[in-house]
Amino acid sequence: MDLRDSAEEAAFRAGLRDWLARSVPVTTGTAGAPARGRWDDVDAVRSFSAALHEAGYAGLTWPVEYGGRGLSPVHQAIYLEESARAEAGEHIGVIGLGMVGPTVIACGSPAQRAWYLPRILTGEIIFCQGFSEPEAGSDLSAVRTLARRDGDELVVTGRKVWSSYAHLADHCLLLARTDPDATRHRGLSCLLVDLRTPGVTVRPIRQMTGEAEFAEIEFDEVRVPLDAVVGEIGDGWRVAMTTLAHERGTFGFTLTARLEVAFRRLVATARARGRDTDPLVRDQIAARYVELEGLRWTNRRALAELRRTGTPGPETSVVKLRWSQAHQRLTALAVLLTADGRPDGWDRYWRREMLRSRANTIEGGTSQVLRNVIAERVLGLPRSY
Amino acid sequence: MDLRDSAEEAAFRAGLRDWLARSVPVTTGTAGAPARGRWDDVDAVRSFSAALHEAGYAGLTWPVEYGGRGLSPVHQAIYLEESARAEAGEHIGVIGLGMVGPTVIACGSPAQRAWYLPRILTGEIIFCQGFSEPEAGSDLSAVRTLARRDGDELVVTGRKVWSSYAHLADHCLLLARTDPDATRHRGLSCLLVDLRTPGVTVRPIRQMTGEAEFAEIEFDEVRVPLDAVVGEIGDGWRVAMTTLAHERGTFGFTLTARLEVAFRRLVATARARGRDTDPLVRDQIAARYVELEGLRWTNRRALAELRRTGTPGPETSVVKLRWSQAHQRLTALAVLLTADGRPDGWDRYWRREMLRSRANTIEGGTSQVLRNVIAERVLGLPRSY
């Protein structure tokens, strides 16, 4: 056990930190408060993504043969920590890089690898994920979107919701039912679909913050070639689980690094408002710090397990659950600190962050479902649902 | 809506308060801390019970024809409030007065009424309740204690647990299965059993505080005359529900009045320890006060409903649930206030109260079961268990 960076890791971190300091565009909102919305300026995100790729920071953990750097998850974790601390934006292909690409590497055909992977790395192709449906909710095996075989094509009809940034994306990894007679998680297939195909309609979903980070995608008799299927027909459940496993991998680092940025802003807000001497506020800030630190070191513990065994430790399952609560508590505290009616930019910033945080316990697995999973799969309790 | 006592209620309260001031024996523990254990000195409880009866404060709501005062539940509530504020003990027949007596009045035979009721009022007979069983837990309809018919007698064999003060009692209201072939809540009967009958063994259950307020009762071929059955044979579920309904009636007032005593002691402790100027402690004390007040006025709202409609309002169902949490939080706070290693009697007092309070969310209906009941019966949600 040694929690210091190795010499090689330290060098990677130093180089990255240096690059970030030079390359992250400075954006500031009113009165020193952060500019709103990570994705408000899509052109800026695109050009930063290109810079990331050029500097070799896209696809860190992808195998070298597919254009990646072949580095360990620890490097990926360092990348996520440092880019969050530098308040750097994410690569525009965050879903392609983190989920779809690894899925194509693991389950895709040589032709799929050759065509999609380089384009994901450069940001030329932007993927979204089409798993959730209005009626299915947390129950992916209840997917109803139909992909009917018609000669060399599949004809897709159905509706997907909660697809992150689908309105920015041009491709979608779609989970659809290819065998309408098979129930539950049998008879599903995963397809790589170009969203510019006729019959696709993408409608942004406006969140309660007033912004749209998600979209619904409607497929109306959309014709997709058979070679768009990832793996075999009927293999969709396994492929989708591969995708979700990659989502869980080092995603905890992304979340925790975002929380650290939020914590730093909380401290700055408390100072700016002169509330950092209030004992109740100090107690709360310390409590939020303990939560942040707990997540940070649990991530690292899970990473050590991932490196040793190839699968993340069971601790991983708690990170999203606890992160979402910690983030909600932090933003609510910040709103209270800025609720004295004196507008200075921070008040609007925190209100928006607080509203947005209410989705944290729902998106990417509701807290209720996560507790079911922990109870059943980690603790071995009897199935309760 | 008028929250003041009526003239008649005010007179009753004043008389009671005056009587309590004269009659409650003063008991004080180390360094001003309260003496431990409400029932430590059984002789004192007996003589106070006799005094209560003599002064007309036993059986306030019982009909006059059965030796009661025929007063409204409001008077009972006033009695409970005032006696708790005076830190008066309870009548030794608290279960007989509050639950068994009313059950005998509602469901018993004339002979049972004539024999039991006056003796409950004077404290000559002390009742306990024999409902819970080791295997049945929260599920009363799973009762296994058997009462086999043998001529003019029933022969009882089985084991009851969590019977409050059964080691002080000489009689028991027992729920037993008279028809072993009927399942669930059919085939049950309620019996009035003299615990001095051969074959009965009472063993106190030591709680984690080190004290014993509960006992288990073993029945080994105990012969009970047929006329000990309350209501009809096979009618036990209805009779038991009558008993439990009486438990719920004004029990919230007892609980809340006890919480008020605890709150006063909390404030006294904070002052004695010089912690009443600590902003975090002040915030906590205020939060506990809001909880106490919420219970107090919810009780009164429910009582108004009881008086108007004869059944307590649905708010009643939340009182025990929220009271138990409020009491646990209060005692935990008090332990922290006295945890500085300076023993003064209060530290031991609060530690014992805190340990005891852990049972609050279990005894008399676990919080989990109470939430089921509220969800299903009050909110109309689908059955979840």
Add this chain to the structure above:
Amino acid sequence: MDFALTGEQETWRDTAAKYLADERAAGDSDRTWADVTGLGWLDSELGTVELALLAEQLGHARSPLPWWSTIGLAGPALRAAGREPRRPATLAWAEEAGPGTLAALLAPHRPGGGMSCTVAADGTVRGRKVAVPHAAEAVDLVVAVAGPDGVELRLVDASALRPAPTDAGPAGLDPTRPAGTVELSGVASTPLVAADASGDVLAAIRRRTLALLAAEAVGVATRALAWAVGYATTRTQFGRPIGANQAVAHPLADLYGQVETARSLAYRAAWSVDAEPGPVADRAVAAAAVAGREAATAACETAIQTYGGSGFTWEQPLHHWYRRAWWLATFDGTVADLRAELAASLLDGASGQDAPGR
């Protein structure tokens, strides 16, 4: 001792609920104002319990009307001068460098809280007020100003102001609870409450306003809980209603308990404002405000979680109530401030010892 609403009170509440459920109430605000005036919601004989029952229904409907500011913030000052609040009205007290909250204005160690708005001998008032609720809508403007003998309350006709009061946007998350700035550039004013009585009237204003908003918060919480229960009963997942999961049902059961205790405290506080004004009512109001505000926020958050994905969409109306809940949670201070006030009442000074008794 009778905590039951009278039949008249129940009818009063139900009539209000019925009107607010009608789409007419959601229409043009001038017409709605005329309606509620006609319904008697501004009548002087209403007790605080009746007003609280209205406030509860207005919270349930998340009405945008400036009724609460007219009745709660301006009403007591107007009535103290023998006037009836009939037109949309509000109170202007906060200043940039002066008192931010009513509590600060009333704090015994800083009477007036360093107020810089003043009144001249000819009755003209001068200065700037900020964070004035419904500043742009109010017709009658009660302003707190520093006179020669202390804080006075005076009436200004908003239509006479140049520049007109501005709507600086929502005072928090709820766009239907805007606040604005009022420039008093030597404008004429009418005396309402002199310096010797203003402390009592301002205390009464705060007490009444917090009591009404506590009831409003209970209305918000009730509506959110009802939505959540409805959704949990009808929405199916994994082949059964989601409310059949204890993970969904038990938080709603807890919430029911939280809302009902908050309701008990809100009604009791409203009664107390009329029946026992002074420290007892102040404690009752603070306790009700803490419980009501916490219930409203918790109810909306639990409802959003119960709805899952759709809970945080713009189209789902829940967030409008959540925004109101947050506005309520921070009006004139936070629940932490209210608890600090309660602690002072319970722990400091001579009255502390007896406080828990009531």
Add this chain to the structure above:
Amino acid sequence: MDFALTGEQETWRDTAAKYLADERAAGDSDRTWADVTGLGWLDSELGTVELALLAEQLGHARSPLPWWSTIGLAGPALRAAGREPRRPATLAWAEEAGPGTLAALLAPHRPGGGMSCTVAADGTVRGRKVAVPHAAEAVDLVVAVAGPDGVELRLVDASALRPAPTDAGPAGLDPTRPAGTVELSGVASTPLVAADASGDVLAAIRRRTLALLAAEAVGVATRALAWAVGYATTRTQFGRPIGANQAVAHPLADLYGQVETARSLAYRAAWSVDAEPGPVADRAVAAAAVAGREAATAACETAIQTYGGSGFTWEQPLHHWYRRAWWLATFDGTVADLRAELAASLLDGASGQDAPGR
């Protein structure tokens, strides 16, 4: 960056667990002490991570041994003087009118905290120490006394004391964590740490002790969680295991998350004590102590609730662990005190700005 325990560390932990699970470990304390000495638990080459792994297992077993006071409270002072802790030892610092906690003794604004125990020129010490952990069991007694140049740490042989140190009963709820009074009536002492170094050594003592107790708390929590999971899996009610109820299962899932994050922080703090002593380790230790203490109490409370009626009987062993959890929750201050310390480190002074970075 590698957070994994080494194979040696895992073996070390498992050997300790195996020994503590044996009934021999629950027997005569002298024999157990000889055993653990033989097992190397007092060896000087052990790092704080290895010690924390032991402390975790001792918490899991709720061992009554004064190992933690020997290694944590006395060890650093003995080692600073080139001595090895082999016999049961402790530290005496608290005084009736002087410092109550180590934190108070170390507080920069009151060095020594008004200590009245003194050392004479001939090395004899005089005064009274209170709340001394394991006072009656310890053979080696490290005492903090006021010398001419400041606080000194000196060694007293407990067997030389007249009267002998008393066991004043449990310092809290756990009878296996007693504390007592030590009368120093001019008894001979040996110098361990001079005034110029005592501040650093006392800080190291506190850091190490809090880190070990954080790990012990994680052990307590782990045991309680395991019991609760076992009971929820086997106990049936209404015809199925109670763990099939989300009302039972979900609190255990939450608890698992709480315990695992506390474990991460405890290991990290232990590592930090050796690798980065100073403010970074102090923050790491305080965070671990907060999380560990809260996890231990929560785990025992959830376990008691899971067990239902039997959970609060004396016969059910859970309450012994709950008592230990409460002792841990209040040792040398509460979690609120620890959070105040964290807040000072994060918010005050120059280092605050960078603090969140580590």
